[in-house]
Amino acid sequence: MKSIAAQLKTDAAAAFNALYPDAQVKEQDILVNETKPEFKGDYTIVLFPFVKALRLNPAALGDAIGNYLVQNNDRYTHHETVAGFLNIAINDTYWSQYLNQFNLDLAVKSGEHTPKKIMVEYSSPNTNKPLHLGHLRNNFLGVAIANILAETGNEVSKTCVVNDRGVHICKSMIAWQMFGNGATPESTSTKGDHFVGEYYVKFNDAYKAEVAELVANGMEAAKAEQEAPIMKATQQMLVDWEAGKPEVMALWNTMNSWVYSGFDITYKAIGSSFDKTYYESNTYLLGKDLVEAGLAKGVFYQKEDGSVWIDLTEDGLDEKLVRRKDGTSVYITQDIGLAAEKQKEFNLDESIYVVGDEQNYHFKVLKLICQKLGVPGADGIFHLSYGMVELPSGKMKSREGTVVDADDLVAEMVRLAGEQTEAAGKTEGFSEAELQQLYETIGVGALKFYLLRVDPKKKMIFDPKESIDLHGFTATFIQYAHARICSLLTKTGYVNNEIVIDTKDLLEPEKQLLIIQEQYPGTLAQAALEYNPSALCNYTFKLAQQFNTFFEQCSIAKAESPEKKLLRQVLADHTAKIIRHSMNLLGIKVPNKM
């Protein structure tokens, strides 16, 4: 079913065409806004664009259109034209029809588009260190966007490309060989990914020391960086790995398995999961055949030294290397190969990559090359680019130890949720286990909401002080409204299947709540269209806010009449249903009691 705003556009276009057939007004030409609170009405049609063409003054035009709308649709009642704005009110009696037909699933899925096969790639960790704050934004976005697209009627698969090979992995391995003395995550009671990450740090410390020593002995810095024994050993290990040397493979497998067991715990805590995981160790050779094909097609060209390039200068980009002179592939070659591979396996309409905006150029190039090569599905490649997460002090820098660890952050949020719950004296009636669950719901929810509430495209500042705030524009605020509703409905004896009869003489808070509720499917559709979960955050907060106003002003227990009581119970119930629905899509749990 169409939203009221959309229906009003249709009806207004019909009114224009009935009254002024020559103007040929189309639905898309009509701008419908919410009426500003200081004016009477619910939705507003902007008349200016038509005033000139029709050579009418705004007041006369507004009256004509307004009268036509009210006479031909019992959905609209009052209208008034103020300075070129035609304000239309929705008839109170219309709302009973709306309430009786309320069906969230139906409303959400009734979009007109044909379902698409969509893959969302996100998370994409390296196996040499634990996840950090930036990964959290990535994961939350990936999960939310996959949920939103699936809910709005698409077939979505989630995938993760694990960067499990390369020189950075070898660094951890070398350091463990040198300094580990056979230690394991078990023997040191350390989470596997953190354990391996510690050796990555140890590598860098040792490397720095070796370089310093060489320089002290008179070597040039640039040369020292190449000649440091630990670096040479690492490079040799990479060669051995590519050759499949058994003891290197064994160590690699062991250390990666430690990391994966650590990641599993983190993913479980933050609610990330994947339908398919690609490992770079399996995919890094992909794309080589496509380089050959590209050469044959003349899409690529070879320089005298044997390296292979593509010239993208006509597309406003640069020349880009796709194969080194030694015949090995580069990063983008694998990505081309993997794009083709995904397409073969899943036959996608859309392939979404949730990757930071520092790779905007890379993905522009990737898509262009795939298109030029004629890789199937190339047009469906979409880089869901998100901005970096920065701290109030600036960027996170591993050198300066300012990287915020994901596990630490989650644990801290859960701890603070507990602390604040206890401080507020709200622990009564919960078992220990229930409390632990509640703290996770609040702590993790707050973190997710904090990272999702900002437009993904924009870089954001993560202020630790602000992120732990459980007031205002937060998940906690919304969760609290939900918990109140659950309690309220139980206490006032709400029975789910009754029919609403009376929506006459709606009070302002009741009507405002209805209007916002009615906008949910449209908001969700917009969030899907723009790949923007923050639109849902904003909406759901607004809904909870309006519910709280309604809650203060419209008592259910002491309603003026049984009809009002039922109406308000239904309004509260629907609020809770929408909150559950949207928060679920955002990956945020809502408690029934808090």
Add this chain to the structure above:
RNA sequence: GGUUCCGUAGCUCAGUUGGAUAGAGCAACAGCCUUCUAAGCUGUGGGUCAUUGGUUCGAAUCCAAUCGGGAUCACCA
């Protein structure tokens, strides 16, 4: 330097297919719990929408220039 993104209240952010007096949250201040959960509600103060010019009935939104900031332009991934 080339390309590209950004600049809105003290802080964090909405608002941009051009529409009414630019909105929230936090922070500050003043009220509201004998009544359905006060993690709440109500109110007050707070703005040269970076600057300048242009387009037009109308610009935070579009265009140009300037200032300030980020990203990127690797035979790294």
